[in-house]
Amino acid sequence: MSAAKNPKNGKEAIRRENVATILQAAEAVFATKGFSGATTAEIAARAGLPKPNLHYYFRTKAALYRAVLDDILALWLDATASIMVEAEPADALRRYIDAKMTYSRKRPFASKVFANELLHGAPAVKGFLGGAMKRLVDDKAKVIEAWIAAGKLAPVDPHHLFFVLWAATQTYADFDCQIAAVLGKKKLGSGDFDRAGETVSALVLRGLGLKP
Amino acid sequence: MSAAKNPKNGKEAIRRENVATILQAAEAVFATKGFSGATTAEIAARAGLPKPNLHYYFRTKAALYRAVLDDILALWLDATASIMVEAEPADALRRYIDAKMTYSRKRPFASKVFANELLHGAPAVKGFLGGAMKRLVDDKAKVIEAWIAAGKLAPVDPHHLFFVLWAATQTYADFDCQIAAVLGKKKLGSGDFDRAGETVSALVLRGLGLKP
DNA sequence: CAACGTCTTGACCATTTGGTCAGGATAGCA
DNA sequence: TGCTATCCTGACCAAATGGTCAAGACGTTG
Numbered sequence: 001m002s003a004a005k006n007p008k009n010g011k012e013a014i015r016r017e018n019v020a021t022i023l024q025a026a027e028a029v030f031a032t033k034g035f036s037g038a039t040t041a042e043i044a045a046r047a048g049l050p051k052p053n054l055h056y057y058f059r060t061k062a063a064l065y066r067a068v069l070d071d072i073l074a075l076w077l078d079a080t081a082s083i084m085v086e087a088e089p090a091d092a093l094r095r096y097i098d099a100k101m102t103y104s105r106k107r108p109f110a111s112k113v114f115a116n117e118l119l120h121g122a123p124a125v126k127g128f129l130g131g132a133m134k135r136l137v138d139d140k141a142k143v144i145e146a147w148i149a150a151g152k153l154a155p156v157d158p159h160h161l162f163f164v165l166w167a168a169t170q171t172y173a174d175f176d177c178q179i180a181a182v183l184g185k186k187k188l189g190s191g192d193f194d195r196a197g198e199t200v201s202a203l204v205l206r207g208l209g210l211k212p
Numbered sequence: 213m214s215a216a217k218n219p220k221n222g223k224e225a226i227r228r229e230n231v232a233t234i235l236q237a238a239e240a241v242f243a244t245k246g247f248s249g250a251t252t253a254e255i256a257a258r259a260g261l262p263k264p265n266l267h268y269y270f271r272t273k274a275a276l277y278r279a280v281l282d283d284i285l286a287l288w289l290d291a292t293a294s295i296m297v298e299a300e301p302a303d304a305l306r307r308y309i310d311a312k313m314t315y316s317r318k319r320p321f322a323s324k325v326f327a328n329e330l331l332h333g334a335p336a337v338k339g340f341l342g343g344a345m346k347r348l349v350d351d352k353a354k355v356i357e358a359w360i361a362a363g364k365l366a367p368v369d370p371h372h373l374f375f376v377l378w379a380a381t382q383t384y385a386d387f388d389c390q391i392a393a394v395l396g397k398k399k400l401g402s403g404d405f406d407r408a409g410e411t412v413s414a415l416v417l418r419g420l421g422l423k424p
Numbered sequence: 425c426a427a428c429g430t431c432t433t434g435a436c437c438a439t440t441t442g443g444t445c446a447g448g449a450t451a452g453c454a
Numbered sequence: 455t456g457c458t459a460t461c462c463t464g465a466c467c468a469a470a471t472g473g474t475c476a477a478g479a480c481g482t483t484g
Contacts, residue, residue, distance in 0.1 A: 011430060011480090031331075032332060034247075034248055034249065034332065036249030037246065039472085040471080052432075052473085056433095060473080115387070116328075118386070119243075119246075119327055119387070120244060120245065120246065129390050130394075130396070133394060134396060156415065157407055159394065161415070168379050171378070172375070174331055175327070177334045177341070178330045181338065181345070181346060182341065182342075182375075184342070198369075199368060202368065202419065203368065203415065204415060207414065222452070223459085227460085251442085253440095261462090262463050264464080265463070267443065273443090426483100427482105430479100430480080431478105433476100433477090436475080438474100441468100443467085443469105445466080445467100446465095447463095448462080452459085454458105
């Protein structure tokens with residue numbers, strides 16, 4: 001096995017590692033500073049690399065931003081896995097809320113970068129929103145409608161249900177500092193996220209006529 | 213009555229008008245570009261003034277941002293008016309949701325500026341969050357708890373209830389482009405906001421054991 | 425081991441941008 | 455009418471920042 005084919009050694013490994021390091025640093029900086037506020041110098045410093053080296057891997061700041069965003073979009077499409085006709089509604093929704101809440105706790109930077117992108121009109125992901133994401137949501141909305149038609153769920157607009165679920169879960173990542181401040185804490189702990197998940201689940205499930 | 217005391221004429225009126233125009237332009241630009249992405253040149257252009265004139269009224273970009281933010285914080289503290297012990301829970305909550313949703317529809321820029329500020333760690337409003345806002349929310353949380361104690365409401369963590377309500381209503385201002393894209397529309401119309409308000413109200417009220 | 429392609433980096437550049445300044449215009453007032 | 459305070463603005467500047475470049479280091483391969 002040549003080094004070129006073994007990802008653990010050689011230049012291929014160097015590239016892989018550096019790209020990963022840069023993406024991670026970039027996600028953090030874009031999350032806390034926004035696209036315009038982030039500087040390539042800061043990202044490079046956080047990645048522990050000289051700036052020109054960063055530009056060697058990603059020619060422009062915009063290209064780096066796109067790469068970070070692409071990573072995040074991939075995450076997005078997964079979480080809905082539990083929503084399928086065969087599943088028990090209460091179970092599926094509980095799982096979905098839990099998945100989204102976990103994502104907010106574990107990948108807050110990703111959520112923030114995405115939120116920031118949306119806030120500014122989604123210049124870089126408009127295509128995704130109206131394309132892959134719309135198709136996915138339309139699809140899952142049909143599942144909800146099927147549940148309603150089967151009398152398993154109180155009538156509700158499925159799309160708006162999703163908007164509420166996204167908002168209620170992502171708010172704990174995006175606006176964590178507000179929530180922490182109002183709760184009188186310095187930072188949110190896993191206990192807060194548990195409580196949040198329970199509250200959202202209880203509200204939504206009972207709101208849909210299901211047993212929490 | 214001297215001109216100086218009559219706000220409709222004279223230099224005082226000029227100042228008032230220019231300040232208002234600048235604040236409005238700034239709110240729009242800060243909302244769509246963020247603090248770092250906004251340029252004083254663009255704000256000035258939008259306000260129809262030369263840049264140095266803008267700096268005449270607001271010495272620095274940061275000062276202008278603070279002024280915009282202060283306007284927004286004032287709005288924030290009002291919406292909760294309907295939450296009081298004497299009120300009927302279902303009625304009060306419906307009103308609150310409606311007020312927040314209206315605010316999302318009518319003042320989307322304000323919501324976005326605030327969201328942007330929170331996303332970036334609230335450097336400029338941390339004091340407000342842990343101060344006036346925390347006190348207000350703690351106060352309103354006691355009202356919710358009183359309702360629960362009186363058996364008018366299913367048990368729920370009052371703070372997290374508020375977080376969910378904020379998220380569910382503000383998402384229609386902050387992330388409008390995502391919602392529009394998923395709904396297959398160019399822009400959200402008042403019909404969408406109506407439907408959103410109904411959905412949130414129905415979910416939350418039933419979720420709290422109330423009649424929607 | 426030599427030659428080649430990939431990676432690394434200090435120094436540098438052009439542009440953007442927040443902010444300044446000096447002097448002119450204008451409103452209010454004696 | 456003339457004096458003062460406020461308002462307006464074209465021209466300008468220093469700092470920050472995205473991006474470049476040329477030269478050197480390093481791993482890989484024939």
